[in-house]
Amino acid sequence: xxxxxxxxxxxxxxxxxxxxxxxxxxxxxxxxxxxxxxxxxxxxxxxxxxxxxxxxxxxxxxxxxxxxxxxxxxxxxxxxxxxxxxxxxxxxxxxxxxxxxxxxxxxxxxxxxxxxxxxxxxxxxxxxxxxxxxxxxxxxxxxxxxxxxxxxxxxxxxxxxxxxxxxxxxxxxxxxxxxxxxxxxxxxxxxxxxxxxxxxxxxxxxxxxxxxxxxxxxxxxxxxxxxxxxxxxxxxxxxxxxxxxxxxxxxxxxxxxxxxxxxxxxxxxxxxxxxxxxxxxxxxxxxxxxxxxxxxxxxxxxxxxxxxxxxxxxxxxxxxxxxxxxxxxxxxxxxxxxxxxxxxxxxxxxxxxxxxxxxxxxxxxxxxxxxxxxxxxxxxxxxxxxxxxxxxxxxxxxxxxxxxxxxxxxxxxxxxxxxxxxxxxxxxxxxxxxxxxxxxxxxxxxxxxxxxxxxxxxxxxxxxxxxxxxxxxxxxxxxxxxxxxxxxxxxxxxxxx
Amino acid sequence: xxxxxxxxxxxxxxxxxxxxxxxxxxxxxxxxxxxxxxxxxxxxxxxxxxxxxxxxxxxxxxxxxxxxxxxxxxxxxxxxxxxxxxxxxxxxxxxxxxxxxxxxxxxxxxxxxxxxxxxxxxxxxxxxxxxxxxxxxxxxxxxxxxxxxxxxxxxxxxxxxxxxxxxxxxxxxxxxxxxxxxxxxxxxxxxxxxxxxxxxxxxxxxxxxxxxxxxxxxxxxxxxxxxxxxxxxxxxxxxxxxxxxxxxxxxxxxxxxxxxxxxxxxxxxxxxxxxxxxxxxxxxxxxxxxxxxxxxxxxxxxxxxxxxxxxxxxxxxxxxxxxxxxxxxxxxxxxxxxxxxxxxxxxxxxxxxxxxxxxxx
Ligand code: SF4
Numbered sequence: 058x059x060x061x062x063x064x065x066x067x068x069x070x071x072x073x074x075x076x077x078x079x080x081x082x083x084x085x086x087x088x089x090x091x092x093x094x095x096x097x098x099x100x101x102x103x104x105x106x107x108x109x110x111x112x113x114x115x116x117x118x119x120x121x122x123x124x125x126x127x128x129x130x131x132x133x134x135x136x137x138x139x140x141x142x143x144x145x146x147x148x149x150x151x152x153x154x155x156x157x158x159x160x161x162x163x164x165x166x167x168x169x170x171x172x173x174x175x176x177x178x179x180x181x182x183x184x185x186x187x188x189x190x191x192x193x194x195x196x197x198x199x200x201x202x203x204x205x206x207x208x209x210x211x212x213x214x215x216x217x218x219x220x221x222x223x224x225x226x227x228x229x230x231x232x233x234x235x236x237x238x239x240x241x242x243x244x245x246x247x248x249x250x251x252x253x254x255x256x257x258x259x260x261x262x263x264x265x266x267x268x269x270x271x272x273x274x275x276x277x278x279x280x281x282x283x284x285x286x287x288x289x290x291x292x293x294x295x296x297x298x299x300x301x302x303x304x305x306x307x308x309x310x311x312x313x314x315x316x317x318x319x320x321x322x323x324x325x326x327x328x329x330x331x332x333x334x335x336x337x338x339x340x341x342x343x344x345x346x347x348x349x350x351x352x353x354x355x356x357x358x359x360x361x362x363x364x365x366x367x368x369x370x371x372x373x374x375x376x377x378x379x380x381x382x383x384x385x386x387x388x389x390x391x392x393x394x395x396x397x398x399x400x401x402x403x404x405x406x407x408x409x410x411x412x413x414x415x416x417x418x419x420x421x422x423x424x425x426x427x428x429x430x431x432x433x434x435x436x437x438x439x440x441x442x443x444x445x446x447x448x449x450x451x452x453x454x455x456x457x458x459x460x461x462x463x464x465x466x467x468x469x470x471x472x473x474x475x476x477x478x479x480x481x482x483x484x485x486x487x488x489x490x491x492x493x494x495x496x497x498x499x500x501x502x503x504x505x506x507x508x509x510x511x512x513x514x515x516x517x518x519x520x521x522x523x524x525x526x527x528x529x530x531x532x533x534x535x536x537x538x539x540x541x542x543x544x545x546x547x548x549x550x551x552x553x554x
Numbered sequence: 555x556x557x558x559x560x561x562x563x564x565x566x567x568x569x570x571x572x573x574x575x576x577x578x579x580x581x582x583x584x585x586x587x588x589x590x591x592x593x594x595x596x597x598x599x600x601x602x603x604x605x606x607x608x609x610x611x612x613x614x615x616x617x618x619x620x621x622x623x624x625x626x627x628x629x630x631x632x633x634x635x636x637x638x639x640x641x642x643x644x645x646x647x648x649x650x651x652x653x654x655x656x657x658x659x660x661x662x663x664x665x666x667x668x669x670x671x672x673x674x675x676x677x678x679x680x681x682x683x684x685x686x687x688x689x690x691x692x693x694x695x696x697x698x699x700x701x702x703x704x705x706x707x708x709x710x711x712x713x714x715x716x717x718x719x720x721x722x723x724x725x726x727x728x729x730x731x732x733x734x735x736x737x738x739x740x741x742x743x744x745x746x747x748x749x750x751x752x753x754x755x756x757x758x759x760x761x762x763x764x765x766x767x768x769x770x771x772x773x774x775x776x777x778x779x780x781x782x783x784x785x786x787x788x789x790x791x792x793x794x795x796x797x798x799x800x801x802x803x804x805x806x807x808x809x810x811x812x813x814x815x816x817x818x819x820x821x822x823x824x825x826x827x828x829x830x831x832x833x834x835x836x837x838x839x840x841x842x843x844x845x846x847x848x849x850x851x852x853x854x855x856x857x858x859x860x861x862x863x864x865x866x867x868x869x870x871x872x873x874x875x876x877x878x879x880x881x882x883x884x885x886x887x888x889x890x891x892x893x894x895x896x897x898x899x900x901x902x903x904x905x906x907x908x909x910x911x912x913x914x915x
Binding site for chain 2: 261415417443444447448451454486487490
């Protein structure tokens with residue numbers, strides 16, 4: 058498995074090699090509040106010894122993925138934990154348990170299985186099997202439904218909500234800055250949906266965290282939708298739904314396992330399991346089938362494009378179109394200019410300018426100027442890939458980053474090129490690059506563009522789910538999250554070299 | 555005795571890690587656990603052209619010219635002069651940063667840029683021969699490539715994360731933009747740029763333990779690596795025609811292992827290696843110096859053709875000096891990069907001392 062650059066650098070390589078630095082096993086819950094000491098017994102277990110001399114064996118510490126993520130040294134391999142917790146085998150075993158429960162008529166043990174598929178996954182499958190992205194999605198839907206999945210949704214649906222929240226957040230902050238009720242510190246706003254980037258920022262650049270948008274990613278918004286709205290409409294509790302998402306990277310597994318997305322009351326996660334594009338392909342092959350031979354079936358209409366048959370996408374790259382939508386919305390809300398999101402993707406006139414910084418497609422600047430005065434109104438950028446991300450952070454720290462908004466992606470070329478996507482038959486650096494480009498083209502050539510406002514299914518959900526409107530006091534818990542700096546463990550080993 | 559100790563430079567308050575010669579060959583920079591960089595030069599510049607020396611190093615033959623009180627919070631592990639003008643010095647530190655220092659007549663050395671990015675200890679910094687690129691590597695298993703963007707600043711242009719362990723050392727090919735990195739994962743990796751992206755064109759496998767250091771022959775036709783496995787290995791760069799006429803096509807050829815100096819030659823890990831720029835008649839690739847944990851300084855003479863090995867390559871031990879830094883490890887050996895001063899060798903050790911040697915064959 059291959060995580061995105063930032064994650065590989067900050068976390069997982071450390072996790073994969075067992076290290077002596079893990080502090081977790083020491084944090085054993087002690088039973089008494091009074092003074093006592095912890096001793097190691099002859100069996101190797103930890104014993105709590107009170108002043109009176111009575112010894113109680115302490116619970117053995119369990120290291121979870123979350124412990125690993127919140128720590129920089131590690132005793133165990135996050136890879137192993139991830140594979141055990143979040144794999145297609147997990148999904149298969151849940152489906153099997155359902156079949157068994159049905160057969161034995163244990164209805165209370167049945168769980169509704171929901172799978173959310175990302176549009177980047179569809180693009181990757183479509184590229185490899187020479188399909189349209191819609192057909193690729195519908196074949197996955199057929200396979201999943203045949204395997205016993207109850208609902209198949211499109212994460213482009215929840216992405217629309219994520220886009221709306223991002224645009225609203227941007228405009229609010231921008232206005233606050235104008236009236237001076239905000240320190241300059243908040244700008245640029247950095248997009249937040251890429252967990253590779255978030256993980257990296259939390260571990261290595263905590264001072265950057267205030268700049269990061271608080272809006273949840275499409276995956277996590279779908280998580281709330283499924284575990285609240287859908288659960289309510291099905292009349293079941295959130296833990297009776299098993300929610301899987303199919304994503305372009307392993308980093309999304311880390312995101313799903315963040316404690317911020319865990320429901321303590323029902324002991325359930327908004328997204329229970331994440332599998333990558335590669336893993337779902339493997340699942341199909343292991344089931345003795347192949348994408349070529351699958352029939353097609355439509356997604357479920359509740360949470361998908363424009364009603365049940367048509368998938369749609371937002372303007373922009375496989376990063377999701379955040380830059381385009383936020384700019385389009387801000388141009389209208391702040392300056393009364395009508396700038397359609399898809400015109401930003403390919404600007405021609407109207408005060409828009411798109412430039413490749415130092416000629417690299419992964420770092421682009423998009424500026425909006427006043428059509429008459431030529432005054433620069435907005436300055437946005439895309440920053441994809443660890444290398445550009447790194448330079449952006451350096452500029453930001455030295456106060457030389459003059460953007461208003463940056464769409465940040467840890468992977469070069471963004472999510473079309475995620476670490477969990479299908480690989481080309483040839484893996485030379487050149488063919489990998491060409492492949493990534495062709496996946497991007499497949500993604501862009503897919504469904505018609507649609508703005509979040511045009512998403513009728515979303516409008517319907519919103520009117521039921523958040524009737525107060527998303528403009529009014531923000532449904533913060535639903536759409537917003539927060540970030541936590543991770544304390545770096547100092548290298549206590551004093552290694553000479 | 556053909557290796558003459560000309561000067562002993564004392565001043566560092568902790569072990570000296572690495573040395574770098576000014577491109578003019580007339581100055582030497584050293585970095586240390588005391589977080590400083592010191593610049594040394596002969597008191598009389600004519601000394602470098604002399605060819606006879608007193609039996610004992612004359613005190614004051616070399617002097618401390620300058621000192622960079624670095625802002626690094628931990629050990630300065632690596633130091634490198636910019637190779638075209640020598641106006642800048644790069645330092646890499648265990649504090650995770652790399653700094654670029656420029657000399658100013660009034661202010662002395664000033665920090666022009668601090669390159670952050672490595673997660674933890676930076677182990678080595680190296681300039682490309684053009685001075686346009688900088689490579690760094692470290693404990694986070696990554697190799698970073700930076701490009702000068704003017705004003706003393708650098709942009710990161712690549713982060714290479716293919717080594718599976720601590721990367722110890724990086725060095726550039728003398729004529730091509732090709733980088734070699736060596737690691738605790740026992741491998742040597744060769745990196746190259748294609749269409750704005752850097753990638754690993756070759757993994758050299760053969761060492762059975764940590765590879766500590768590497769150096770290209772001055773014409774770039776060979777790479778020498780030294781390791782914890784006590785061997786010195788010579789690798790032939792692909793598509794080399796003759797030593798003077800090189801056609802370097804890294805993808806099209808293999809980096810064959812040309813020769814291994816057997817393990818018996820060293821008794822402890824070898825930490826440093828340097829290939830001399832000694833004028834070489836064809837077939838003679840000059841001298842290779844090594845130093846390491848067995849406190850011994852060794853010099854090998856290399857032969858390209860007619861050697862005992864089937865490739866025709868051979869390296870023979872011509873000099874062995876025990877306890878070159880007393881009972882201390884030798885952390886760095888460095889030949890003077892200037893042809894006319896190519897008999898000068900500098901060494902640094904855990905004793906905190908820099909020693910300057912003159913070698914006559
Ligand atoms: S850019 Fe996309 S694919 Fe890559 S780590 Fe971020 S979310 Fe995952």
